[in-house]
Amino acid sequence: MFESSPISLYIHIPWCLKKCGYCDFYSYVSQETIPEKKYIENLLKDFEKDLKLIKNKKINTIFIGGGTPSLLKQKSVNNLINGIKERYLVCKNAEITIEANPKTIECQRFIHYKKSGINRFSLGVQTFNTNLLKKIERTYTSSECISCIKKLKTINNNINLDLMYGLPDQDLESSLTDLKYAIKYNPSHISWYQLTIEPNTIFYSKKLNIANDDIIFQMFSKGDQLLKKSGYQKYEISSYSKLNYQCKHNLNYWSFGDYIGIGCGAHGKISQKNGKILRTYKNKNLKDYLHGNYLRSMNIISKQDLAFEYFMNTFRLYKPVSKRHFQEKTNLNENYIEKKIQMAIKRGFLIDELNYWNTTKKGKFFLNSLLKIFLR
Template identity: 65%
Template sequence: MFNLPYISLYIHIPWCIKKCGYCDFYSYVSKEKIPEEKYIDHVLKDFEIDVLKVNNRKINTIFIGGGTPSLLKISSIKKLLLGIKKRFIITDNVEITIEANPKILEYQNFIYYKNIGINRLSLGIQTFNSYLLKKIERTYNKQEAISAILEAKKNYSNFNLDLMYGLPDQTLADSLLDLNIAIQYNPSHISWYQFTVEPNTIFYAKNISLPNEHLIFQMFIEGEKLLKKSGYKKYEISSYSKNHYQCKHNLNYWNFGDYIGIGCSAHGKITQKNGKIIRTIKHKNVNHFLNGHYLHSINIVSEKEKIIEYFMNLARLYKPVLKKHFSKMTNIHINMIEQNIQIAKKEGFIIDHVNYWYITKKGKLFLNILLEIFLH
């Protein structure tokens, strides 16, 4: 029988106070009272259906994302977690993360999150510059961001700060100051990633001006030096952590693990006993979801898609790609891709060792070209 991989659970909460101009995640701006109790009931029913597909595996990580999950009442989040535990077995050392924004009404709940079993916080700071926060349409200021971090430190040893560089009007000094401020509060994890303007966003329609590529590259290089000097190890393209504080949930994604996705627009990847992988996408429309129509689509991942998706995920990590891991996670023998590997090796994208492949800096830089090699 095929060895089934670890499985995680992602729960999507689709509401926000305000839709940021750069955000392309699926979310609703709530103009009325959020129907949270009804939504939680349906999320748990959605979960019951997906549980039938996972062959009694234990859940190793849970991530409550959005949207803005911290908008929900503590009682709703407690009901959600208790409902999950009643319906499924989770591991004793499960990592449970919730995303939160630094607004007073939200960060006052951090102690209650801990009491109901949430053991990791992810704070969407983005920048400590109040002018830039306003520029990117965030709903808080520098002082609120710092107050939220102080509240997180009171209750959690494991918390992440999200920061961005390459913001509109941001200077090199601005970006490094953000990192210095974050580092002084000693978070266990920092997600530091480039600000981008995606299609189908308000900022894209407005053609927002960003710093030039040379300046963005300077921010990246100098920021990485600062993070390394401060004891943060880079383990993924935009993730830096202290020892033993890597995000287990995201690592499962990038290691091509399985995950159940429940709630509006959530995506799932579930491997079956025969090695086939199915992908699920839930309905985006919250009214459809609240009427019991959860599943939007389900499909079986082809052999070619498995290979592409595997390398696309593993290329994010700064570690060797074990050949036995590839076979274990895809149920495909490495001989099937030997010719592709040799082409990638010739191009300088991959180093081929006896037991593993290593994706070079060139391979990461030209990842799309590397992935195209596996299309043939």
């Protein structure tokens, strides 16, 4: 007997042809043959071990991320999807996403991915400006982006385009031109987010010519207006979709739902019957992983960290946060965080309503400052 509450599955493919200077995701650069067959075999064994953690929950979404999953051959993707379905119940209408680079050699595989069960494609375009693509160390051109999008549109309706603003040497006009190109091809979903330079990236130690905060804010606000005017609904900090094309997988994350993660460096979150929440972290060492050493660590989220983890996800959404939902998902009483809620209200980040907390416009714009209030 399966429970009504679904669960998501994240699958990490760790390889890239090149590590971009701004990227802080876990990945291996490989110019050699990728051990696809062996990795898929181990992914499925990793999956089998996690099944004991998710008893009686159907898989509602699958997301294949990376790295660059579109480096995988059609046979590998087919074996992976079929292997998951053979081992556990996946909902008939499950959303199955794969991340892909808009590079010609990779987009030739898309029609085969579709046959394997992939029904949502997320293209990491970042910008349509070839010069800017070079500056952020992407491995394709603007013409390849456009060609890839056109090809994909003939295969599948559910397409996300990832775009960034605030790139090195990018001005306001260039950032809006990117959006106009994206809108022209009418994808079902657009992710529009600011480039952030993390400390553990190559770009962190470089002197980059990035626009000042005023220009960045104009990129954000004018881009936001353009997307909404073009029929895209904003439902999360950086996510815009056409009607009924929200990303179900990410919505589960942002609603503090449960998921398992398989593959090098993947992590999961599973609620226990005793009200505790379990975090799993998978081995980042590829050699160890391929020898069957999948789990790096497993721990219970402490009571002191639960509110922060919950709000870190739910405050991203453009809808009120239900107090009842907070209690159900964290097993915490509202009084436990009352002082921090009042602090957020005093700073103009939150509005306290009868059954909900609502983030203000200021709270959304200064989300990191809002979240810091809930850190232990």
